[in-house]
Every structure is written in C-alpha cells, then in structure tokens.
Amino acid sequence: MANGSGEVVRNRQVIFRDYVSGSPEETDMEVRESALELRVPEGSNGVLVRNLYLSCDPYMRIRMRKLDVPSYRESFQPGSPIIGYGVARVLESGHPNFKKGDLIWGITGWEEYSLITEPETCFKIEHIDVPLSYYTGLLGMPGMTAYVGFFKVCSPKKGETVFISAASGAVGQLVGQFAKLVGCYVVGSAGSKEKVDLLKNKFGFDDAFNYKEELDLDATLKRYFPEGIDIYFENVGGKMLDAVLLNMKLRGRIAACGMISQYNLEQPEGICNLMNLILKQVRMEGFVVSDYYHLYLKFLETVLPQIKEGKIVYVEDIAKGLENGPAALVGLFSGHNVGKQVIMVSRE
Amino acid sequence: MANGSGEVVRNRQVIFRDYVSGSPEETDMEVRESALELRVPEGSNGVLVRNLYLSCDPYMRIRMRKLDVPSYRESFQPGSPIIGYGVARVLESGHPNFKKGDLIWGITGWEEYSLITEPETCFKIEHIDVPLSYYTGLLGMPGMTAYVGFFKVCSPKKGETVFISAASGAVGQLVGQFAKLVGCYVVGSAGSKEKVDLLKNKFGFDDAFNYKEELDLDATLKRYFPEGIDIYFENVGGKMLDAVLLNMKLRGRIAACGMISQYNLEQPEGICNLMNLILKQVRMEGFVVSDYYHLYLKFLETVLPQIKEGKIVYVEDIAKGLENGPAALVGLFSGHNVGKQVIMVSRE
Structure with missing residues (x-):
C-alpha cells in the first residue's frame, strides 16, 4: 500500500x-x-x-x-x-x-x-x-510478436518456404527458429556478414544473405526461392517488400510486423507490385502484439522448455x-x- | 455424342x-x-x-x-x-x-x-x-466475385462502413447492394455524374462521388468517412488505394479484387501508405473467384429470389x-x- x-x-x-x-x-x-x-x-x-x-x-x-x-x-x-x-x-x-x-x-x-x-x-x-x-x-514483447505473427497470422505448414527480413533482430531470429521447429525451409536477410553468419550457424536458418550486397533483390529471392515464398515475415518494407511481392507463391501470406527501412523517411517509398496480391491470392496482414497478450501464458509454456532444452537460442x-x-x-x-x-x- | x-x-x-x-x-x-x-x-x-x-x-x-x-x-x-x-x-x-x-x-x-x-x-x-x-x-463470374469477395474476404458486419471503387461496374454495383442488405453504410466512387447518380438512385448506396472531380482523395474520403473505413472493396488500385490506406479503421479489411487503373501502365504507381496496414492492423487480401465456384449454387439460391423480389438490380x-x-x-x-x-x- x-x-x-x-x-x-x-x-x-x-x-x-x-x-x-x-x-x-x-x-x-x-x-x-x-x-x-x-x-x-x-x-x-x-x-x-x-x-x-x-x-x-x-x-x-x-x-x-x-x-x-x-x-x-x-x-x-x-x-x-x-x-x-x-x-x-x-x-x-x-x-x-x-x-x-x-x-x-x-x-x-x-x-x-x-x-x-x-x-x-x-x-x-x-x-x-x-x-x-x-x-x-525472447520472453517479452518481441518474442510474443514473433510467436503470434508467425503462428496466428502466417498459419505455417510443414514444408512451406519462409522468408524473414531483418532476420537477426529481436523478432526475426525467433521467427526463423519457430519456422525451423515447424519444418519449414527458412531464409533470412540481414545487413552484415556477422549477422548472416549468426542466422546460418547459430539460429539454424537454411540460408541467409546480406541484402546490402545484392543489386537485384528480385533475382536474389529467385535464387533462394526458385519455387517462390509461402510466408514472408515483413520487418523492413520498401524495396525488399516490392521484390518479395514478385516472388510470393499462390495463397502466400505476409505478416506485416514492421517496416524499419521506412521509419526515417518523410515520404515512404512507393510499392509497385501489389497487383501480385491478386494474381497470387496473397493475404497481407498487419498485426500488433497487444491484440494477443491473452496468449502470453500459453506462449511461455511453449517457449520456456524449448529454451531450457537449447532448442531456442537468443x-x-x-x-x-x-x-x-x-x-x-x-x-x-x-x-x-x-x-x-x-x-x-x-x-x- | x-x-x-x-x-x-x-x-x-x-x-x-x-x-x-x-x-x-x-x-x-x-x-x-x-x-x-x-x-x-x-x-x-x-x-x-x-x-x-x-x-x-x-x-x-x-x-x-x-x-x-x-x-x-x-x-x-x-x-x-x-x-x-x-x-x-x-x-x-x-x-x-x-x-x-x-x-x-x-x-x-x-x-x-x-x-x-x-x-x-x-x-x-x-x-x-x-x-x-x-x-x-450478376449471375456469372462478376456476381460470384462480388459475393465471395464481400462475404468471404471482407467478413462484413451490420453497421460497418464500406467503400467501393469502380462502384458502378459489373462487380461494384453488386457489392454495394450486398453491403446495404447487410446493413452497412456504403459509399462508392465512379468516373461520371451519370454513374454517381446510378449509385445513389438505382443501387441504393448511401453516398457516392465522382473521383475525377476530387483533387485530394484523402480529404474526400475523410468527408465521407469521418470515422474511417471498415471495408474497402478494391477495384482500381493506384492513388485511390493510397488514399484509402490513410482512412482505414482499426482491423479493417481490404478485398483486393482488381486494380484497373494500373493495367495499362508499364510500371505501376507506387503505393506509399502500406505502413497503415500495421498501424491499424488491417488485412488486405487478394482473391480470385475461381477458388470459390463450389459456392455457386448457394450463391444462386441467395441471389435469384432477391432479383425476383427486386431487392437486387443490375x-x-x-x-x-x-x-x-x-x-x-x-x-x-x-x-x-x-x-x-x-x-x-x-x-x-
């Protein structure tokens, strides 16, 4: 009192x-x-x-x-x-x-x-x-964001292809690990060699690339996803989103979590490839974690044992x-x- | 044979x-x-x-x-x-x-x-x-498109606000009438006075405007939807979509049916306001009617009596x-x- x-x-x-x-x-x-x-x-x-x-x-x-x-x-x-x-x-x-x-x-x-x-x-x-x-x-807002964004918004299935931008960040590193636990093929993008190494060697992504070294992101994505992307976990927006739209698979899902590349711009970059939402019947959904905090205890029950068993690292x-x-x-x-x-x- | x-x-x-x-x-x-x-x-x-x-x-x-x-x-x-x-x-x-x-x-x-x-x-x-x-x-592809796009993709509820672009077209005129039957507030845009009159006087839209006469679509939408838009039925893309994104309500839904304003452009216009999907937790979903033809008989059962009773016109x-x-x-x-x-x- x-x-x-x-x-x-x-x-x-x-x-x-x-x-x-x-x-x-x-x-x-x-x-x-x-x-x-x-x-x-x-x-x-x-x-x-x-x-x-x-x-x-x-x-x-x-x-x-x-x-x-x-x-x-x-x-x-x-x-x-x-x-x-x-x-x-x-x-x-x-x-x-x-x-x-x-x-x-x-x-x-x-x-x-x-x-x-x-x-x-x-x-x-x-x-x-x-x-x-x-x-x-991991056990707070970003962890819950990864959990609900991936499981609730993306509805992943084993064998699906998953792309994550800003993949070594607070949310991305977890989305990738969740996706691997589901049995997806997972590729992440990040902005340095050190981060790319983390993605491949520590977080268990199937592959990863440094977007700063890629001149043509559409071509890059086609190289990593020759059959296309089922799930895109969107953290960056801008040119990456535009390239991803060209590479989504039929009935793909985009969880729009953040667009960090746009936050410092007074006028955000224009996204030209939204027609692909129709051509491929893609769902793009913005979400915020605060809508899902009623699932927090369930999340803890899922994730705490995985941390202790070393199945999830951070x-x-x-x-x-x-x-x-x-x-x-x-x-x-x-x-x-x-x-x-x-x-x-x-x-x- | x-x-x-x-x-x-x-x-x-x-x-x-x-x-x-x-x-x-x-x-x-x-x-x-x-x-x-x-x-x-x-x-x-x-x-x-x-x-x-x-x-x-x-x-x-x-x-x-x-x-x-x-x-x-x-x-x-x-x-x-x-x-x-x-x-x-x-x-x-x-x-x-x-x-x-x-x-x-x-x-x-x-x-x-x-x-x-x-x-x-x-x-x-x-x-x-x-x-x-x-x-x-009405009883073919465009009618089914209106039906599944509105009822299956938009999940409308009575009292919600609905905006339809290209609203007097093959699909739009029906979406508006379906939305009125559900009890929504419905506004449409079209490209001539004649079409606007049709929307208001024949199809029973609550309101309608000629987009060609509007200099600032964001301001226009704010005038018709001071509380924002729950459901946008997207037929045109481009500047209208960008303005709509600024005016979506929390947990709004966008059924992406077509983007006719973009089809003749070699490079589509850039859409700058997608961050609003996240800020407002909006779902934008592309769909094609061919995924839903198994519902055609149910659609006919619903719509044929409404045509005969004069509740739906075309x-x-x-x-x-x-x-x-x-x-x-x-x-x-x-x-x-x-x-x-x-x-x-x-x-x-």
Whole structure:
C-alpha cells in the first residue's frame, strides 16, 4: 500500500526533446537528473519500480513523430522521458496484483525509477531461471510478436518456404527458429556478414544473405526461392517488400510486423507490385502484439522448455548504462545492433 | 455424342493480334472469318456451342500482356481468338454433363461458334426466367466475385462502413447492394455524374462521388468517412488505394479484387501508405473467384429470389454484334461503359 512519505532519490532520465523528422540522433534525447520521492502518491494504484533493463524497439521511431491520426501508439511527449518496454523491480505498490519485491515487465520510463500508473498492463515475472533481460526480448514483447505473427497470422505448414527480413533482430531470429521447429525451409536477410553468419550457424536458418550486397533483390529471392515464398515475415518494407511481392507463391501470406527501412523517411517509398496480391491470392496482414497478450501464458509454456532444452537460442546486444540508451536506440536504424538491443540500467 | 461429320459454317472471330503495352486499342484485335465444321472432333469430350453473349472484364487486360510468370491466367495467344466468359447454346456435346440444346456459361471464345475443350469448367444454366446476359454478370463470374469477395474476404458486419471503387461496374454495383442488405453504410466512387447518380438512385448506396472531380482523395474520403473505413472493396488500385490506406479503421479489411487503373501502365504507381496496414492492423487480401465456384449454387439460391423480389438490380451496357467487341473491351479502361459491359453475339 501507498506510504505517507518516502526517501528522495536522484533519478536519471532520458528525455525526449522534440518530434523528430528524418533519422533520429542521440541529440534528440538528453540525459537529465531529477529528484524523485520513492513513494506511490496517495490514492494512486500505480507501482513504483526500479528499472533494470530497457528495450530498444524499432516501433519507437513511430512515437518520435507527431502523430496526427490516432493509431496504436501515441507520440512521445517532448520534455518527458522516452517510454518503452522494460524489466523492473517493484519498490512499492498501490495495486493489488503487485507487491514490493516483484519483478515485472511492461511499459515503463527510460529512467532509473518510474511510477507505472497502469500496472495492470504489466506482467509479473515468475520464471527467473533465465536471464532477466530476456523479458525485454525472447520472453517479452518481441518474442510474443514473433510467436503470434508467425503462428496466428502466417498459419505455417510443414514444408512451406519462409522468408524473414531483418532476420537477426529481436523478432526475426525467433521467427526463423519457430519456422525451423515447424519444418519449414527458412531464409533470412540481414545487413552484415556477422549477422548472416549468426542466422546460418547459430539460429539454424537454411540460408541467409546480406541484402546490402545484392543489386537485384528480385533475382536474389529467385535464387533462394526458385519455387517462390509461402510466408514472408515483413520487418523492413520498401524495396525488399516490392521484390518479395514478385516472388510470393499462390495463397502466400505476409505478416506485416514492421517496416524499419521506412521509419526515417518523410515520404515512404512507393510499392509497385501489389497487383501480385491478386494474381497470387496473397493475404497481407498487419498485426500488433497487444491484440494477443491473452496468449502470453500459453506462449511461455511453449517457449520456456524449448529454451531450457537449447532448442531456442537468443542473441542480445546489451548496452550498459542508461546514459548509453540514446546511442543504442538510434543505432537500431542503421543496423548497429547485433541481435536484440537492450539497455542495462541496473544490476541491482 | 460426337458425330461423323457436320455442317460447315462461316465463323466470325475476334482475333488477338499481339501482346499489348500501354492502353489497348481496337486495332489490337481484328475481326476475321473462318470456316468451321459444326462437329465435335472424334474422341474429344468438348462441346460445340453457339455463343450468345460475351463478357468484357477488366482482368482480360492482364491476359493481353506477355506474362512471364505463371499466374492465375495465361496470356492470350497472338493470332487466336480472345477468350473470356460467355453464355452459349450447346449445339453438340462430347461430354456427359451437357447435351444439345443446353444453355451454359463459362470460358469460351470471342467468335460465333466455339469448341469448348474443357466443358467441365462451365456451368449449366437452369434458371432462364432472368435475362440470359445476366450469366455474364450478376449471375456469372462478376456476381460470384462480388459475393465471395464481400462475404468471404471482407467478413462484413451490420453497421460497418464500406467503400467501393469502380462502384458502378459489373462487380461494384453488386457489392454495394450486398453491403446495404447487410446493413452497412456504403459509399462508392465512379468516373461520371451519370454513374454517381446510378449509385445513389438505382443501387441504393448511401453516398457516392465522382473521383475525377476530387483533387485530394484523402480529404474526400475523410468527408465521407469521418470515422474511417471498415471495408474497402478494391477495384482500381493506384492513388485511390493510397488514399484509402490513410482512412482505414482499426482491423479493417481490404478485398483486393482488381486494380484497373494500373493495367495499362508499364510500371505501376507506387503505393506509399502500406505502413497503415500495421498501424491499424488491417488485412488486405487478394482473391480470385475461381477458388470459390463450389459456392455457386448457394450463391444462386441467395441471389435469384432477391432479383425476383427486386431487392437486387443490375445495370448492363450491351454492345450489339461481335464486331463491336473490340471497342467494348477497350472502352472498359476509359470507363466508357455504364454498368456491366456485355457483347450480344446472337439472339438465336
């Protein structure tokens, strides 16, 4: 329950300065310190937490824009901390679902301490025999995104061909592993030799290529998929999507998860090959993970044993220290990260 | 059964001259006459028919291209007659499902007489208390397209908002009427005042507009759909699709039926707003009616009574004479037709 008064601490925060156009830069954020009384305000059902890990996710770029139409996310508030997914320890709770000492994951602030005012959107972490940072990735939003995007949106069948763009990222690396577990033929694209090696040697993709070295993506895809693509897990948009549309098989499915190549453009690239949706009777479906969180426990039951048996692995790129958050976030859009980008705020 | 020999007749044909780039012209086809023996060849299970009505459909433009990838339709054969849907009378049958005198609809040639070599793809016409030409439209491929595209792909619910482009065409006029029967709010776009009047006054659309008079389609759609669009029945592609994407509601559905605005372009226009599929969790699905013909009898059972009760009406634009076929087909792409474009070959 909420206390009358609490210790006052210095709270370092990563502040969002103003709406961004073009490529985000570190200077679009600034690290500030403010004072915070460590208590849940009278009458609040929030929880006060110490943030341990923060998640850098491509969708956050969308929130840096001034969004003029209501969509699935609101803009960040200039002058306030960046907000996003994180793992945190409850210091004090005004909410019956949580108590002091609990570990949770969910939407929190880019700061050392946060008052989470809608804790009912957070999940309590029950399994701590895996790295806690996994709850920003494999066992958090990106993991669920891979799971529902692949199984619910793509309806995969054994033997089908699967292509994944941004395949070594937080979501892609898992989609590929899920697809292999189903018995699909899986190819991924990424932006460096190191990432391509990871895809082939660590994540067990059947094949992978560095899209930056390919001059004609249509020809590239025809080389890897001479019979065409049944399932495309779309993370990048732009030219890759246009090339994929030329290579979809009859009744193929495209799970539209993200379009990271387009987020920094004021005017997105035009996609010319949509007629192929009709010619090949393809379904292209946008989805967001928040529609599926009721499946989270089922997801955990499926994935936790696979992690423990080594059937699913996960690569993280952990930046240490809140002050390195802006660089880590900005780096996502040039592919600087190798694997899931996480910020470690505190080891406790 | 096939006879030994038959009468020899003069058979006028509309010949496809060569692959077309850009806008098709009448001169891409020519009317010729050849001699035909009115018999089914020995050993063939084809049916010999006299063609009564032929159908002009936008998808036929795709078959005028040299298609380098296998898709749902093959190219027309230069030097051979145009082929497409039609209504015909069986003169002689080598197939157990059909007998002399039967009326059928299905794929036939643009000529007075055709030997249909795959008659199992044709439907026998059992109900003749409606205009026979309806089997090229309302009761044929376009009608089924409207039915399955709307009910199976769009999953409409009462009270939803529906937008239809090329709304007075063979398919659009029916989609709108189906949507009104479900209890949706329905707006259509078309390319002339006459067509807009038809939509509002004959087909019962809630509203309609002439897209040629709108400078900013996004603003236009916001005017007609201030709360957004639940269902878009896509017949045109291009700029209209891009504007629609900006106006879809959460979990909207787009049935991609055709993109007539793009068929004459060597390089289709780029679509920039696909990110809205993700932001609004929209499903966009290409479909072809041939996947759904097993539902044809159910469709007839639904629609025939509605026609007889005057709940569904249909507007046709009938060109008289095979020699007027090329102009009728070419006219589709400039919106010359008002309603379903049919060619009457013979009254019998």
